Amino acid sequence: xxxxxxxxxxxxxxxxxxxxxxxxxxxxxxxxxxxxxxxxxxxxxxxxxxxxxxxxxxxxxxxxxxxxxxxxxxxxxxxxxxxxxxxxxxxxxxxxxxxxxxxxxxxxxxxxxxxxxxxxxxxxxxxxxxxxxxxxxxxxxxxxxxxxxxxxxxxxxxxxxxxxxxxxxxxxxx
Numbered sequence: 001x002x003x004x005x006x007x008x009x010x011x012x013x014x015x016x017x018x019x020x021x022x023x024x025x026x027x028x029x030x031x032x033x034x035x036x037x038x039x040x041x042x043x044x045x046x047x048x049x050x051x052x053x054x055x056x057x058x059x060x061x062x063x064x065x066x067x068x069x070x071x072x073x074x075x076x077x078x079x080x081x082x083x084x085x086x087x088x089x090x091x092x093x094x095x096x097x098x099x100x101x102x103x104x105x106x107x108x109x110x111x112x113x114x115x116x117x118x119x120x121x122x123x124x125x126x127x128x129x130x131x132x133x134x135x136x137x138x139x140x141x142x143x144x145x146x147x148x149x150x151x152x153x154x155x156x157x158x159x160x161x162x163x164x165x166x167x168x169x170x171x172x173x174x
């Protein structure tokens with residue numbers, strides 16, 4: 001983790017846990033968790049490093065804390081306190097709020113993908129290992145993917161891979 005962000009003195013911790021699904025996530029305190037199933041689905045260590053780099057970017061950029069703030073009632077309270085009730089259209093505002101929140105989450109995911117891409121390009125591996133594991137663990141054959149990107153917290157895998165490929169084309173290894 002130190003090579004990703006040499007100026008950051010944060011202590012990252014890695015924990016593995018058993019689960020029947022491939023996943024990884026990071027907590028704001030620097031704990032990065034990865035499932036055994038994700039490790040088993042990885043073609044090589046570079047794919048795992050790509051996933052870990054993605055999760056470390058979430059921690060470094062404080063996506064967890066920012067997400068909590070975005071999901072909190074702070075906006076609603078501020079709206080009520082300032083008297084700008086026009087932005088709260090009753091209970092019907094719940095769906096637009098959910099969609100706006102999923103947009104923030106997609107933004108965090110793309111930021112983490114690009115941070116991981118930068119790390120992998122600097123390591124001389126390119127973005128293919130990360131793209132490969134994304135495709136392997138999320139081939140978009142689930143019913144949730146059928147709902148589309150509008151209600152998903154993550155961009156669709158195909159789009160994520162396209163963004164990684166375009167980023168690498170613009171930022172080749174030195």
